[in-house]
Amino acid sequence: MGRYIIQRIVLTIPTIFAISIVSFVIIQLPPGDFLTAYITTLESGGQVVDQAQIDALRNQYGLGEPVHIQYLKWISRTLVGDFGYSFQWQRPVSELIGERMLMTIILSVASLLLVWAISLPIGIYSAVKQYSPGDYFFTFISFIGLGIPNFLLALVLMWWAYSYLGMSVGGLFSQQYADAPWSLARVLDLLAHLWIPAIVLAVGGIAGLIRIMRANLLDELPRLYVTTARAKGMKEGRLVLKYPVRVALNPFVSTIGWTLPGLVSGSIIVSVVLNLPTTGPMLLTALQSQDMYLAGAILLLLSVLTVIGTLISDILLAWLDPRIRFN
Amino acid sequence: MQNQTVPSDSPLLELRDLRTGFALREGYVKAVDGASFSVARGETIGVVGESGCGKSITARTILRIAGTNDSELGGEALFRRRTRDGRPGEVVDLLKLAPNGREIRSIRGAEIAMIFQEPMTAFSPVHTIGNQIIEAIQLHHPVSKDEARATAIDMLRRVEMSNAERRIDAYPHQLSGGMRQRAMIAMALVCRPQLLLADEPTTALDVTTQAQILALIRQLKAELGMSVMMITHDLGVVAETAQNVAVMYLGKVVEYADVRALFHDPKHPYTQALLASIPKLGREAGARLHPVKGMVPSPFNRPRGCPFNTRCPKAMPGVCDVDMPGPTTIKPGHTVSCFLYGAGDTRTEAAQ
Numbered sequence: 304m305g306r307y308i309i310q311r312i313v314l315t316i317p318t319i320f321a322i323s324i325v326s327f328v329i330i331q332l333p334p335g336d337f338l339t340a341y342i343t344t345l346e347s348g349g350q351v352v353d354q355a356q357i358d359a360l361r362n363q364y365g366l367g368e369p370v371h372i373q374y375l376k377w378i379s380r381t382l383v384g385d386f387g388y389s390f391q392w393q394r395p396v397s398e399l400i401g402e403r404m405l406m407t408i409i410l411s412v413a414s415l416l417l418v419w420a421i422s423l424p425i426g427i428y429s430a431v432k433q434y435s436p437g438d439y440f441f442t443f444i445s446f447i448g449l450g451i452p453n454f455l456l457a458l459v460l461m462w463w464a465y466s467y468l469g470m471s472v473g474g475l476f477s478q479q480y481a482d483a484p485w486s487l488a489r490v491l492d493l494l495a496h497l498w499i500p501a502i503v504l505a506v507g508g509i510a511g512l513i514r515i516m517r518a519n520l521l522d523e524l525p526r527l528y529v530t531t532a533r534a535k536g537m538k539e540g541r542l543v544l545k546y547p548v549r550v551a552l553n554p555f556v557s558t559i560g561w562t563l564p565g566l567v568s569g570s571i572i573v574s575v576v577l578n579l580p581t582t583g584p585m586l587l588t589a590l591q592s593q594d595m596y597l598a599g600a601i602l603l604l605l606s607v608l609t610v611i612g613t614l615i616s617d618i619l620l621a622w623l624d625p626r627i628r629f630n
Numbered sequence: 631m632q633n634q635t636v637p638s639d640s641p642l643l644e645l646r647d648l649r650t651g652f653a654l655r656e657g658y659v660k661a662v663d664g665a666s667f668s669v670a671r672g673e674t675i676g677v678v679g680e681s682g683c684g685k686s687i688t689a690r691t692i693l694r695i696a697g698t699n700d701s702e703l704g705g706e707a708l709f710r711r712r713t714r715d716g717r718p719g720e721v722v723d724l725l726k727l728a729p730n731g732r733e734i735r736s737i738r739g740a741e742i743a744m745i746f747q748e749p750m751t752a753f754s755p756v757h758t759i760g761n762q763i764i765e766a767i768q769l770h771h772p773v774s775k776d777e778a779r780a781t782a783i784d785m786l787r788r789v790e791m792s793n794a795e796r797r798i799d800a801y802p803h804q805l806s807g808g809m810r811q812r813a814m815i816a817m818a819l820v821c822r823p824q825l826l827l828a829d830e831p832t833t834a835l836d837v838t839t840q841a842q843i844l845a846l847i848r849q850l851k852a853e854l855g856m857s858v859m860m861i862t863h864d865l866g867v868v869a870e871t872a873q874n875v876a877v878m879y880l881g882k883v884v885e886y887a888d889v890r891a892l893f894h895d896p897k898h899p900y901t902q903a904l905l906a907s908i909p910k911l912g913r914e915a916g917a918r919l920h921p922v923k924g925m926v927p928s929p930f931n932r933p934r935g936c937p938f939n940t941r942c943p944k945a946m947p948g949v950c951d952v953d954m955p956g957p958t959t960i961k962p963g964h965t966v967s968c969f970l971y972g973a974g975d976t977r978t979e980a981a982q
């Protein structure tokens with residue numbers, strides 16, 4: 304197991320390297336170099352920029368030097384957490400994205416847990432009671448869940464929470480906590496706001512995973528090992544949970560990896576509608592205004608998080624399935 | 631021997647006109663269609679027949695695991711239970727028990743156990759064999775995990791699993807086919823059942839392993855004093871292990887006899903054809919038996935009359951394709967369902 308984990312970690316290094324090159328290329332894509340744009344911004348702000356400062360910056364970013372030197376300088380800065388400078392916000396990128404990254408992760412994990420907590424039992428029920436009224440009901444509901452655009456659901460939930468619960472549900476914090484330092488009260492405030500976006504983001508995933516769990520379990524239920532367990536005299540409920548569900552769970556685990564990019568790319572509209580301080584809307588505006596250091600940093604971090612998510616799901620999968628672990 | 635207190639004419643299991651059908655979209659399948667025979671204490675009964683004749687479903691019906699909710703059962707399966715102190719107890723009709731209810735679950739594994747045709751897929755791939763054997767013990771005995779583990783290791787040793795202390799923690803895919811079948815036997819016998827349903831336990835194995843496994847089952851049967859229902863398509867296995875044999879064709883028992891009578895004086899044309907098909911020398915063990923001319927009729931489209939009349943060399947037109955013959959007793963312990971020997975005991979009596 305230990306060896307397998309180390310192997311998998313080593314294998315992520317080339318992937319992360321490739322991701323960093325793509326991010327670097329994206330940053331270089333707009334015409335003109337970063338420095339020209341920087342000087343223009345400073346001058347339009349009425350500042351005088353002297354040649355010595357320009358030269359220092361030119362050297363720092365390796366501009367005019369061969370591409371691989373530029374890449375090396377960029378990646379070594381990135382590795383110590385310096386993601387460059389955002390023109391649009393006039394602030395270093397690292398200051399901008401720290402909290403948003405955290406919020407994105409919190410929201411992802413919250414909706415992932417919600418997806419699992421709801422779709423697992425329903426999927427199991429639907430498979431064990433195939434073609435029962437309950438199965439048809441959940442099938443119907445989950446097709447609605449798959450079909451409904453989630454920004455629409457976001458709007459409906461916002462309206463409902465506002466008019467019936469008297470909650471204002473934009474964002475992840477109330478006004479007084481939005482920029483406050485972390486405290487217990489702020490965490491509680493976050494939790495009070497988290498559920499609507501978590502539900503909205505989870506609905507599509509819940510509907511999808513109910514279908515997957517149902518299909519997986521229907522594949523496993525007729526297998527001989529289930530009959531063997533029944534022939535031992537096991538209770539039907541315990542039997543189903545211990546054997547076929549356990550095997551059917553494996554494909555579930557592999558969904559961890561792709562939850563994150565799905566949430567970020569698929570939910571930008573939801574985040575805009577719900578005014579969430581996550582990376583999605585920021586990535587959108589950064590791309591629109593060609594704020595490339597910001598966009599590149601967000602893409603880089605999200606991709607790396609995805610790789611880590613996949614790594615975690617692979618390790619979990621190996622832990623769950625001895626056939627992977629021992630090969 | 632506790633068995634000696636039981637009268638010799640009291641069978642452990644008695645099947646009376648056992649029927650199992652499946653209502654499928656394509657039609658109704660009579661997988662078992664009136665099978666009657668009994669299993670005495672300490673006896674090994676062979677059940678033979680071509681693929682699809684309902685051997686497995688007969689065994690699964692006894693354990694009530696033939697399909698979960700889509701099977702329709704008929705007839706009786708009378709089983710004499712064992713009391714807590716190991717004496718013969720009351721007789722229950724297994725078919726009357728609630729599906730997956732408390733009583734059938736207390737019989738499964740504890741009093742009637744089953745080993746399956748494919749040892750590859752009969753264990754859960756994601757649990758160790760030890761986990762699955764220990765579970766079988768703890769389902770029926772209130773013992774601690776450590777005690778159950780010790781029992782499991784002991785049982786693995788008895789099925790001649792080398793290195794049992796270590797192999798108990800192996801996953802099924804880490805064992806060879808023969809080892810897996812040994813583990814399967816250990817799991818089936820760990821609660822010392824009265825009856826073992828062995829559904830082609832050696833079909834998937836090579837010849838050498840096959841012989842070892844059969845010897846093992848014979849030996850454990852003697853040690854534990856249990857009865858065995860040995861399901862097979864291999865008459866060689868029957869000759870080696872069984873005292874009595876039921877020959878099945880399309881869900882019916884067409885002939886029942888002791889092993890000597892069956893091999894030396896087969897009555898039913900189907901049994902005769904089966905025996906004629908055994909090559910005398912160097913026969914390939916484990917090869918599927920397709921001895922008789924023609925195909926087994928589709929279970930959805932059964933022939934009228936005797937199910938074998940479409941392939942029978944001795945079929946009598948106007949008789950065999952009209953009515954189903956009942957069992958005729960040739961001599962005590964040897965019955966055959968064929969018009970060559972009469973229309974059946976009850977009908978002949980009624981006609982006279």
Ligand SMILES: Nc1ncnc2c1ncn2[C@@H]1O[C@H](COP(=O)(O)OP(=O)(O)OP(=O)(O)O)[C@@H](O)[C@H]1O
Nearest residue numbers: 652659661680681682683684685686687688697929
């Ligand atoms: N769950 C089921 N649902 C519907 N039909 C079934 C089911 N299981 C078995 N059958 C049918 O019942 C008949 C008897 O099957 P069974 O498995 O008992 O044959 P068998 O004698 O054991 O054959 P083999 O030697 O191939 O194992 C077959 O026609 C089969 O298609």
Ligand SMILES: [Mg+2]
Nearest residue numbers: 685686747829
């Ligand atoms: Mg079979």
